[in-house]
Amino acid sequence: MAEDFLPIKGYDHIEFYVGNAKQAAHFYEKAFGFRPLAKAGLETGCRDRAMYVMEQGNIRFVFTSAYSPDHEITRHCALHGDGVKAIGLAVPDVEQAIRETKSRGATVLQKATSVTDDNGTFVTGTIKYAGDTVFRFVDRKNYRGAFSPGCVPIQAHGSLGVGLAAVDHVVTNVYLGEMTYWAEWFERVMGFTNLLSFTDKDISTEYSALMSKVMENGSGKCKFPINEPAEGKKKSQIDEFLDYYYGPGVQHVAMNTGNIYETVEALRRRDIDFLRVPDTYYEYMHKRVGDVDENWEELKKLGILLDKDDDGYLLQIFTAPMQDRPTLFFEVIERHGSRGFGIGNFKALFVSIEREQALRGNL
Numbered sequence: 001m002a003e004d005f006l007p008i009k010g011y012d013h014i015e016f017y018v019g020n021a022k023q024a025a026h027f028y029e030k031a032f033g034f035r036p037l038a039k040a041g042l043e044t045g046c047r048d049r050a051m052y053v054m055e056q057g058n059i060r061f062v063f064t065s066a067y068s069p070d071h072e073i074t075r076h077c078a079l080h081g082d083g084v085k086a087i088g089l090a091v092p093d094v095e096q097a098i099r100e101t102k103s104r105g106a107t108v109l110q111k112a113t114s115v116t117d118d119n120g121t122f123v124t125g126t127i128k129y130a131g132d133t134v135f136r137f138v139d140r141k142n143y144r145g146a147f148s149p150g151c152v153p154i155q156a157h158g159s160l161g162v163g164l165a166a167v168d169h170v171v172t173n174v175y176l177g178e179m180t181y182w183a184e185w186f187e188r189v190m191g192f193t194n195l196l197s198f199t200d201k202d203i204s205t206e207y208s209a210l211m212s213k214v215m216e217n218g219s220g221k222c223k224f225p226i227n228e229p230a231e232g233k234k235k236s237q238i239d240e241f242l243d244y245y246y247g248p249g250v251q252h253v254a255m256n257t258g259n260i261y262e263t264v265e266a267l268r269r270r271d272i273d274f275l276r277v278p279d280t281y282y283e284y285m286h287k288r289v290g291d292v293d294e295n296w297e298e299l300k301k302l303g304i305l306l307d308k309d310d311d312g313y314l315l316q317i318f319t320a321p322m323q324d325r326p327t328l329f330f331e332v333i334e335r336h337g338s339r340g341f342g343i344g345n346f347k348a349l350f351v352s353i354e355r356e357q358a359l360r361g362n363l
């Protein structure tokens with residue numbers, strides 16, 4: 001097998017551009033159990049933006065907003081609403097990551113840049129991805145600071161996590177006809193392979209359909225499904241996202257937990273809303289998957305979904321959109337061998353999504 005020209009160690013962070021980073025950080029702390037780790041802003045000498053770095057398990061979220069109306073971040077928020085700007089990938093050598101991806105056709109937005117402070121040297125470089133979303137390569141092996149130069153640590157509030165452990169996958173929605181382009185882009189530019197493909201035959205309801213390709217890096221640590229809408233009777237959930245995000249972007253971030261019952265219970269206590277499937281789903285699914293050693297009553301009570309394939313099974317649940325616009329949402333997932341994405345649940349889920357879409361007058 002050819003050597004991996006882009007060895008990725010894992011997800012480093014996900015940066016969200018938001019209208020009010022202070023309030024977003026508070027929400028993700030109180031509602032999602034993220035612990036404040038570091039911040040930057042006027043009080044730390046950062047003159048153009050406020051940045052809050054939050055962590056839970058191996059997941060790092062960064063919430064950023066700008067202080068002025070003509071700032072790139074402010075314009076991004078005006079256009080897209082709150083959403084994911086950058087997917088940070090940990091690499092051993094940013095210079096090499098930029099060089100290799102550029103030679104294969106990546107659009108470089110920021111070449112490898114080293115910043116040194118008292119805590120060491122922090123290196124980043126950025127390439128363009130779909131829409132206004134970017135991939136940011138990060139090398140922090142020689143950096144001991146809280147997150148990045150310019151950030152100061154936040155005294156922990158003693159916030160309690162909900163058991164979220166790692167980013168499992170990050171899903172992007174693109175326009176009709178663009179999915180294959182981006183799948184090939186991942187292969188050519190990033191050296192990824194196509195793990196799975198779903199057509200509208202697999203994923204359709206009476207009203208809408210979508211197609212999806214899942215791209216995976218060499219080590220299997222990073223997975224990026226790409227969705228595009230397919231022709232349906234009415235507007236698909238992907239079309240709704242594209243209409244409200246005003247372009248392609250990150251639809252959902254899936255996070256692993258070791259105990260989905262506890263995680264979902266904790267999130268429900270904190271008033272996180274999840275998509276609900278009809279109770280009949282559980283009778284149908286119990287019959288379909290047979291003997292899986294899970295508490296079906298609890299699954300039903302909490303609204304957790306289950307899917308099974310040849311490798312094993314998975315448990316998953318999806319939140320409602322996280323902001324006013326029906327755009328970004330989250331998935332909580334617990335894997336038991338399965339490397340899939342819950343295709344067996346898509347249909348039940350879409351009916352549920354479409355019910356909510358209809359309530360918004362967008363179906």
Ligand code: FE2
Nearest residue numbers: 171254331341
């Ligand atoms: Fe997912």
